[in-house]
Amino acid sequence: MRKHKWRITLLVLVVILLSIVSSRVSPALPTAQTPTISIPSDIINGSEGYVPDDVGADISPEPVATPVPTPEIELPDVSIHEWNLRLVNNINVLSKSFAPDVSEVDNGQYFDSRAVDALNSFLDGARQNGFSTYISTAYRPYSTQAFIFNGKASQIAWPDGDLAEAEMQARKLVAYPGTSEHQLGLAADIIDNSSTTLVAEDVEEMPLLVWMAEHCHEYGFILRYPKDKEEITGWYEPWHFRYVGVEAATFMMENNLCLEEFIDLYKIPEA
Numbered sequence: 001m002r003k004h005k006w007r008i009t010l011l012v013l014v015v016i017l018l019s020i021v022s023s024r025v026s027p028a029l030p031t032a033q034t035p036t037i038s039i040p041s042d043i044i045n046g047s048e049g050y051v052p053d054d055v056g057a058d059i060s061p062e063p064v065a066t067p068v069p070t071p072e073i074e075l076p077d078v079s080i081h082e083w084n085l086r087l088v089n090n091i092n093v094l095s096k097s098f099a100p101d102v103s104e105v106d107n108g109q110y111f112d113s114r115a116v117d118a119l120n121s122f123l124d125g126a127r128q129n130g131f132s133t134y135i136s137t138a139y140r141p142y143s144t145q146a147f148i149f150n151g152k153a154s155q156i157a158w159p160d161g162d163l164a165e166a167e168m169q170a171r172k173l174v175a176y177p178g179t180s181e182h183q184l185g186l187a188a189d190i191i192d193n194s195s196t197t198l199v200a201e202d203v204e205e206m207p208l209l210v211w212m213a214e215h216c217h218e219y220g221f222i223l224r225y226p227k228d229k230e231e232i233t234g235w236y237e238p239w240h241f242r243y244v245g246v247e248a249a250t251f252m253m254e255n256n257l258c259l260e261e262f263i264d265l266y267k268i269p270e271a
Helices: 002-025 116-128 142-157 163-170 207-219 227-233 246-254 259-264
Strands: 102-104 110-112 134-137 187-191 221-225 237-243
Touching (some): 110 116, 116 207, 116 237, 142 163, 187 207, 207 221, 207 237, 207 246, 221 227, 221 246, 227 259
Antiparallel strands (some): 102 110, 134 187, 187 237, 221 237
């Protein structure tokens, strides 16, 4: 009996001893904590433009700046419906009855009274720079234009040609009645006193015309039919100057525009 009790006591002591040893060898479990994730700033703000899947929903790249739109050309504050910007060409035709109020200028020619001072200043500016000036043609009424055109067509058709075909050919040489800016009263063909021809290639280097082409905008004029715009206007005339006003003329000069191109800038595009 005593031997049995001793064995039980010994077993209890062994269990107690093992419990003590186990507590010293196994460290206590740490308290649970949320792990800290270190994310490089070049990924958060990154050039790749994305957030890694394991970063978390509350971390996002900095917004990309909205691109600044290309600024539009600032157009002059003018109305293309004003008298000085009226477009006359093969599409925009003046009626037979159109006749502006005109005043006499040099060489017995006439010019729109509202712009006659500008023309005189333009001519004076050329003279002050040592040039002589001569107005070959300024205002021309419808009847005069019709007479000139019909005469050219008849000349082409004579003696046995077809008049309708001759008129088509004449249109390439002389403005059809109603399509000439001279009827508008705002155009002047200007050459020097020594010139005897109006052939473009013969006079395009004339010092007077070179000066006028460079300075016409200062007086409100444009070279209406320049060589590099012939496909648009239909004409090349280095002597033909048209009044449009200083603001519009300066803008056209600075942006290398003919009158057709300038007016198109003001048209509202179709939706």
